[in-house]
Amino acid sequence: MITRLWAWLVGYVVIKLKGAQLEALVNRIAGGGYGIWDLERVTANIMIGKIRIKHFKKLRPLLSGLNVRVGIVGRAGLPFFAAKVSRRKGLVVGLALLAALFYHLAGFVWMIEIAGGEQISAAAISDLLAREGVRVGAPKSQIDLNYLENLLLISFPELSWVGARIKGVLMQIEVAERASPHRAEVQYGDVVAAQNGLITQVVPFRGTPLVTVGSTVKKGDILISGEYYDQYGRRQQGSAEGIVRARVWYDAFGEAAFSKITAIETGNYHTSYSVAIGKWVLRLGRPAPFANHASEAHTWQPRIGGLKLPFAVTKHIYAEVDYQTTSIAVDQARALALERAWQQLAASGVDRDQVKDTQVTEHYLMDQDGIRVGLIVELEQDIAEFAPRL
Amino acid sequence: MERGLKKAAKKLVSTMELPADAILDLPRITMIGNTELMVENHKGIEKYTSTEVRIRITGGHMAIHGRRLIVRFIDKDDLKLEGVITNIDMGDQ
Numbered sequence: 387m388i389t390r391l392w393a394w395l396v397g398y399v400v401i402k403l404k405g406a407q408l409e410a411l412v413n414r415i416a417g418g419g420y421g422i423w424d425l426e427r428v429t430a431n432i433m434i435g436k437i438r439i440k441h442f443k444k445l446r447p448l449l450s451g452l453n454v455r456v457g458i459v460g461r462a463g464l465p466f467f468a469a470k471v472s473r474r475k476g477l478v479v480g481l482a483l484l485a486a487l488f489y490h491l492a493g494f495v496w497m498i499e500i501a502g503g504e505q506i507s508a509a510a511i512s513d514l515l516a517r518e519g520v521r522v523g524a525p526k527s528q529i530d531l532n533y534l535e536n537l538l539l540i541s542f543p544e545l546s547w548v549g550a551r552i553k554g555v556l557m558q559i560e561v562a563e564r565a566s567p568h569r570a571e572v573q574y575g576d577v578v579a580a581q582n583g584l585i586t587q588v589v590p591f592r593g594t595p596l597v598t599v600g601s602t603v604k605k606g607d608i609l610i611s612g613e614y615y616d617q618y619g620r621r622q623q624g625s626a627e628g629i630v631r632a633r634v635w636y637d638a639f640g641e642a643a644f645s646k647i648t649a650i651e652t653g654n655y656h657t658s659y660s661v662a663i664g665k666w667v668l669r670l671g672r673p674a675p676f677a678n679h680a681s682e683a684h685t686w687q688p689r690i691g692g693l694k695l696p697f698a699v700t701k702h703i704y705a706e707v708d709y710q711t712t713s714i715a716v717d718q719a720r721a722l723a724l725e726r727a728w729q730q731l732a733a734s735g736v737d738r739d740q741v742k743d744t745q746v747t748e749h750y751l752m753d754q755d756g757i758r759v760g761l762i763v764e765l766e767q768d769i770a771e772f773a774p775r776l
Numbered sequence: 777m778e779r780g781l782k783k784a785a786k787k788l789v790s791t792m793e794l795p796a797d798a799i800l801d802l803p804r805i806t807m808i809g810n811t812e813l814m815v816e817n818h819k820g821i822e823k824y825t826s827t828e829v830r831i832r833i834t835g836g837h838m839a840i841h842g843r844r845l846i847v848r849f850i851d852k853d854d855l856k857l858e859g860v861i862t863n864i865d866m867g868d869q
Binding site: 417 | 820821822823824825826846847848849850851852855
């Protein structure tokens with residue numbers, strides 16, 4: 387690779403060797419310390435290869451005594467390119483002007499990317515930047531990134547960090563918002579029970595606990611009050627915080643029948659076709675001659691390139707089916723009903739692994755030929771929920 | 777006399793575990809897959825066609841057979857051959 391690059395930089399010629407003793411000449415050239423590359427045998431008496439300009443000029447003495455002629459069929463490399471370009475001054479001037487124009491345009495911001503804001507929209511940040519003269523087309527030399535970062539932090543108190551940088555013609559503004567505003571410090575409120583339960587643990591962080599272990603609470607009862615007395619004995623109203631764990635119960639039920647109906651194919655099939663042209667549909671053949679059937683359709687619509695033609699042929703296959711009732715064992719139905727009850731609990735957010743105790747009841751549904759399974763589960767969880775006092 | 781010298785050199789190379797290519801002027805041949813062959817310390821080309829390349833080496837020659845054979849590079853010491861190499865024969869003088 388480096389050799390090729392060097393050959394291009396110093397220039398090389400594509401030569402044609404013609405004669406009877408080509409191998410002898412190649413050996414003389416190589417033996418003289420001149421490299422040849424991409425040497426190809428074209429016909430029995432012609433070879434084409436590449437050699438550096440400097441070496442080509444030294445070939446003449448090597449030809450003596452050999453019945454071989456050497457000619458140039460091509461020139462390549464920087465010296466030839468430079469000579470060619472120097473003859474076309476307009477092109478050189480144009481390229482120089484283009485390079486100068488690119489250099490000049492690279493001194494401006496052509497794209498502004500704003501990322502990371504959720505509460506604060508990119509448009510709001512963009513407006514502020516525009517008021518400071520930072521917009522698409524602004525010269526980079528007039529943009530003070532530190533000033534912009536500080537300005538954004540001061541203008542939007544919700545921001546905790548701002549990073550501004552310029553990469554080429556792209557300006558990137560990255561912002562990070564505060565994880566949570568000061569709700570806990572400023573809002574007055576209590577911790578209340580999110581649901582009914584029997585208290586097993588009370589850990590107050592702030593506020594006055596109103597329940598103890600063993601208390602029974604209902605949904606909405608105050609567990610930790612936002613009113614408390616500070617270390618100087620002054621009555622304070624703040625935001626109550628803490629963990630209150632309780633044993634809670636959830637119930638659900640599931641049902642399952644003792645029989646099920648399944649469709650079994652009899653092996654009789656009927657096929658018909660329909661042709662659609664635009665919205666107009668023509669059915670060909672008889673309709674399905676079966677009382678009960680299942681059907682499937684396969685449509686063929688021709689395309690030209692990516693365009694669908696407004697013409698389609700559909701093959702309809704009807705399979706005759708027989709509905710049969712099969713009975714399900716009581717144990718199987720019971721397990722199915724229980725699983726459905728568990729699924730109902732899972733849908734309401736109960737984690738099966740956290741369940742400490744379960745209680746199962748069963749009722750047979752005489753009229754519907756099935757079973758209903760009731761499921762009550764007990765688990766321990768944090769029922770603390772902040773409720774602001776308005 | 778020359779034969780005796782060669783014999784002694786061979787003996788020296790094998791006893792002292794010296795590099796044979798440097799002492800005995802032997803070629804170093806490197807092959808990559810069946811598409812590239814590099815011969816260092818060659819003594820010239822005897823025959824070159826797109827299906828056969830015969831290279832002179834110390835003590836004989838080597839004939840490379842294949843398809844679309846092309847001399848990618850040749851100078852005083854090195855020769856690089858590319859193409860689909862199917863067979864290599866080593867022959868005495």
